[in-house]
Amino acid sequence: MPTVADTIVEILEDAGVSRVYGIPGDSLNGFTDAIRRSDGMTWEHVRHEETAAFAASADAALTGELAVCAGSCGPGNTHLINGLYDANRSRVPVLAIAAQIPSAEIGSGYFQETHPQDVFREASVYTELVSQADQMPRILEIAMRTAVERRGVAVIVVPGEIFLADSVGRRKSAPIAFSPRVTRPADPELRRAADMLNDARKVTILSGAGAEGAHAELVALAAALKAPIVHAMRGKEFIEYDNPYDVGMTGLLGFSSGYRAMESCDALLMLGTDFPYQQFFPSKAKIIQVDIRGENLGRRVPLDLGLVGSVKDTAEALLPLLKERTDTKHLDSSLAHYAKARKSLDDLAVNDRNRTPIHPQYVARLVSELASEDAVFTPDVGSPVVWAARYVRMNGRRRLIGSFTHGSMANALPQAIGAQTAFPGRQVIALAGDGGLAMLMGELLTLRQNRLPVKIVVFNNSSLNFVEVEMKAAGFVNYGTGLENPDFAAVARAIGLHGQRVEEPDELEGALREAFAHDGPALVDVVTARQELSIPPAITAKQVGGFTLYALRTIMNGRGDELIDLADTNVFRRLFD
Numbered sequence: 001m002p003t004v005a006d007t008i009v010e011i012l013e014d015a016g017v018s019r020v021y022g023i024p025g026d027s028l029n030g031f032t033d034a035i036r037r038s039d040g041m042t043w044e045h046v047r048h049e050e051t052a053a054f055a056a057s058a059d060a061a062l063t064g065e066l067a068v069c070a071g072s073c074g075p076g077n078t079h080l081i082n083g084l085y086d087a088n089r090s091r092v093p094v095l096a097i098a099a100q101i102p103s104a105e106i107g108s109g110y111f112q113e114t115h116p117q118d119v120f121r122e123a124s125v126y127t128e129l130v131s132q133a134d135q136m137p138r139i140l141e142i143a144m145r146t147a148v149e150r151r152g153v154a155v156i157v158v159p160g161e162i163f164l165a166d167s168v169g170r171r172k173s174a175p176i177a178f179s180p181r182v183t184r185p186a187d188p189e190l191r192r193a194a195d196m197l198n199d200a201r202k203v204t205i206l207s208g209a210g211a212e213g214a215h216a217e218l219v220a221l222a223a224a225l226k227a228p229i230v231h232a233m234r235g236k237e238f239i240e241y242d243n244p245y246d247v248g249m250t251g252l253l254g255f256s257s258g259y260r261a262m263e264s265c266d267a268l269l270m271l272g273t274d275f276p277y278q279q280f281f282p283s284k285a286k287i288i289q290v291d292i293r294g295e296n297l298g299r300r301v302p303l304d305l306g307l308v309g310s311v312k313d314t315a316e317a318l319l320p321l322l323k324e325r326t327d328t329k330h331l332d333s334s335l336a337h338y339a340k341a342r343k344s345l346d347d348l349a350v351n352d353r354n355r356t357p358i359h360p361q362y363v364a365r366l367v368s369e370l371a372s373e374d375a376v377f378t379p380d381v382g383s384p385v386v387w388a389a390r391y392v393r394m395n396g397r398r399r400l401i402g403s404f405t406h407g408s409m410a411n412a413l414p415q416a417i418g419a420q421t422a423f424p425g426r427q428v429i430a431l432a433g434d435g436g437l438a439m440l441m442g443e444l445l446t447l448r449q450n451r452l453p454v455k456i457v458v459f460n461n462s463s464l465n466f467v468e469v470e471m472k473a474a475g476f477v478n479y480g481t482g483l484e485n486p487d488f489a490a491v492a493r494a495i496g497l498h499g500q501r502v503e504e505p506d507e508l509e510g511a512l513r514e515a516f517a518h519d520g521p522a523l524v525d526v527v528t529a530r531q532e533l534s535i536p537p538a539i540t541a542k543q544v545g546g547f548t549l550y551a552l553r554t555i556m557n558g559r560g561d562e563l564i565d566l567a568d569t570n571v572f573r574r575l576f577d
Contacts, residue, residue: 025072053083210272
């Protein structure tokens with residue numbers, strides 16, 4: 001007779017799930033053994049459960065389908081929490097199977113006892129304890145459908161003995177998958193939006209991840225409105241390519257043209273974005289927001305009109321109601337500013353006559369130029385995200401996956417593992433910070449053991465670099481941010497990966513080409529400038545004051561050489577070229 005675990009595996013396979021990320025444990029034995037005996041599912045072994053959750057998050061983001069991770073009781077599943085937070089906040093469908101101690105021992109302070117249904121509640125859209133076998137598979141199906149429909153994390157908590165119990169059986173449900181639908185505002189609401197946009201002199205569009213699958217509609221909307229398009233970080237991969245109206249990003253990772261296009265408009269149309277930074281919104285414009293989730297409307301900035309709908313369906317319905325514009329002054333000005341800002345950024349991404357340390361901008365630019373046309377990039381939170389945002393070119397086939405909302409360190413390598421597992425024949429490049437790589441460096445062993453040909457480019461600046469920039473901006477002397485790193489390439493070679501260390505710009509292109517061509521996992525350890533500044537697009541007086549205060553405090557603390565390095569990296573090397 002099939003066990004509950006057998007039924008779980010069968011239902012997951014019916015839904016198209018073919019892999020589960022995790023680490024075995026005794027409370028999971030019934031489940032992992034059912035996977036072992038299955039024909040269509042594999043156990044993807046990692047070295048830390050946090051990686052299992054991050055890998056599932058990336059898998060779901062790329063495939064658009066349900067991904068699964070699992071953890072044994074107690075510490076085994078609580079390790080999942082950070083990656084599950086990321087998946088839930090990135091709105092990708094993930095099922096987490098959290099094993100529990102024996103049912104009879106719950107509440108007794110038993111070995112490894114936790115209460116996962118409490119731990120995971122904030123990091124999920126559905127969490128439930130399976131306390132008896134006859135709850136299954138109904139609870140599993142509810143969890144899966146909730147994860148798929150609400151685009152988030154569902155957690156089922158299963159005591160180990162229930163996996164091994166006889167399955168009570170149930171008439172098989174239709175395979176659980178996302179059900180396509182048309183979602184747009186009602187006609188009167190669309191008319192109100194059209195009237196506001198038609199009356200405005202200068203319209204700017206701000207769009208985000210909700211524009212996935214709506215590139216043509218978004219560009220058509222901009223053409224009708226003669227509106228520049230600003231994108232948020234999560235919208236970069238879906239918006240900036242083949243887009244004559246793109247004027248770049250705004251926000252802490254963006255640059256001046258995106259900020260200016262928003263600040264100078266008198267109507268802002270927000271499409272599929274939950275952009276969080278209030279200080280970057282225009283101070284006087286009317287604002288219309290369109291989002292598939294009504295609860296997102298107006299939570300960042302007061303609105304003049306909020307509409308519930310998908311970007312694609314809403315744009316299609318709105319377009320016929322718009323008057324064709326002839327005035328292109330706002331668009332032309334925004335595009336000119338973008339061209340100037342883009343040139344300024346590109347001028348920084350150079351070899352710099354083989355002078356060291358290497359500019360991280362140059363590393364990101366070369367990676368983009370040498371990567372395949374359908375590469376998947378996974379940048380670590382911190383400065384690698386800045387350089388990816390500004391220099392990695394999207395084309396409609398490439399993907400950019402990161403911890404862009406949860407903002408967790410050490411996401412690049414674990415997400416690359418999920419991406420490469422889901423797409424074994426596709427080029428996957430992890431843009432790793434030295435701090436992020438070190439945090440979960442054991443996963444280099446996963447690349448070797450699972451034969452995953454991930455390419456890792458390490459921005460090795462011996463510091464928690466973005467934290468240092470934040471400290472400088474706030475007026476603090478850098479403290480606790482220095483890193484004594486090993487030769488990461490030597491570590492990689494010791495594990496059995498291709499590894500190469502690069503300290504001079506002239507060596508970089510060859511090293512990257514060799515790594516990208518290597519038939520297997522490869523790591524390039526690039527020594528980059530620690531004092532490189534990533535300046536946000538709108539510098540406030542408070543930040544200027546903070547930076548000045550940092551300089552004074554640094555000198556008073558006897559660390560004036562740090563200021564000299566800062567000036568040499570960002571001023572003198574460019575001033576005297």
